[in-house]
Amino acid sequence: MKRHTHLLALAALCSLSSLQAQNAQPAQPATTAPVAPLPPQKPDEAAPKMDQKTGEPQAGFIGAHVRFVDIAKQNTAKVLFLGDSITAGWGGQKAIWDAAFGQYSPANFGIGGDRTQHVLWRITNGEFDGFTPKTVVLMIGTNNSGSDSAEGIAAGVTKIVETLRQKSPSTKVLLLAVFPRGEKASPNPGREKLAAVNASIAKLDDGKNVHFLDIGAKFLEADGSLSKEIMPDFLHLSAKGYQIWADAISPSLAKLME
Numbered sequence: 001m002k003r004h005t006h007l008l009a010l011a012a013l014c015s016l017s018s019l020q021a022q023n024a025q026p027a028q029p030a031t032t033a034p035v036a037p038l039p040p041q042k043p044d045e046a047a048p049k050m051d052q053k054t055g056e057p058q059a060g061f062i063g064a065h066v067r068f069v070d071i072a073k074q075n076t077a078k079v080l081f082l083g084d085s086i087t088a089g090w091g092g093q094k095a096i097w098d099a100a101f102g103q104y105s106p107a108n109f110g111i112g113g114d115r116t117q118h119v120l121w122r123i124t125n126g127e128f129d130g131f132t133p134k135t136v137v138l139m140i141g142t143n144n145s146g147s148d149s150a151e152g153i154a155a156g157v158t159k160i161v162e163t164l165r166q167k168s169p170s171t172k173v174l175l176l177a178v179f180p181r182g183e184k185a186s187p188n189p190g191r192e193k194l195a196a197v198n199a200s201i202a203k204l205d206d207g208k209n210v211h212f213l214d215i216g217a218k219f220l221e222a223d224g225s226l227s228k229e230i231m232p233d234f235l236h237l238s239a240k241g242y243q244i245w246a247d248a249i250s251p252s253l254a255k256l257m258e
Contacts (some may be wrong), residue, residue: 116156
């Protein structure tokens with residue numbers, strides 16, 4: 001009898017557990033509040049590169065910036081290359097880099113995807129503090145071309161040059177025209193915008209501390225087009241393209257380094 005009573009109690013307990021399980025609400029997955037769209041950045045106002053998903057500065061951008069600040073503190077580089085992924089690409093061309101610029105103990109502060117506002121933020125947040133290279137080779141602005149006006153991009157480049165001069169008056173600036181992009185010469189609105197940028201920033205050349213140099217034509221074919229041999233994606237340079245760059249600026253750089 002006791003055994004029968006025990007079995008009935010166990011069955012009742014099982015039935016109750018089953019009923020509770022049926023009535024239990026399924027667990028709701030955790031949700032993350034969406035990040036509001038980030039406001040546009042002005043090309044002539046310092047700003048870090050932001051992660052659109054998190055609303056925070058991009059980790060890779062900050063990591064590279066920290067490394068560059070450490071290099072700046074050493075203050076041993078006599079030439080600094082400053083810019084975006086096109087400049088950063090020198091990191092994959094060691095033989096050309098060493099042969100052309102090795103005698104200057106060069107430093108490369110290029111970060112892929114950078115715009116004028118990002119370079120401006122970097123040099124106002126440690127990358128040029130106490131750093132006095134003899135010459136800065138600056139080329140920036142192509143990543144702004146999709147969203148900013150020619151006037152805005154030129155204002156951003158101007159602000160960078162002014163900031164470099166303020167932070168290290170003894171440093172000369174070799175300001176390069178923004179390189180041509182896109183396969184065809186025409187129609188090519190991007191190139192037209194960058195041509196307007198280059199015409200504007202060329203006026204920064206004072207013949208003493210800031211020297212403007214446009215080597216864009218050296219990358220082009222006779223009909224004005226870009227070849228994949230020089231720019232495989234019609235924006236970034238091949239090894240042959242970097243050799244053209246090195247050869248084109250070396251005489252001007254040598255004069256500035258005297």
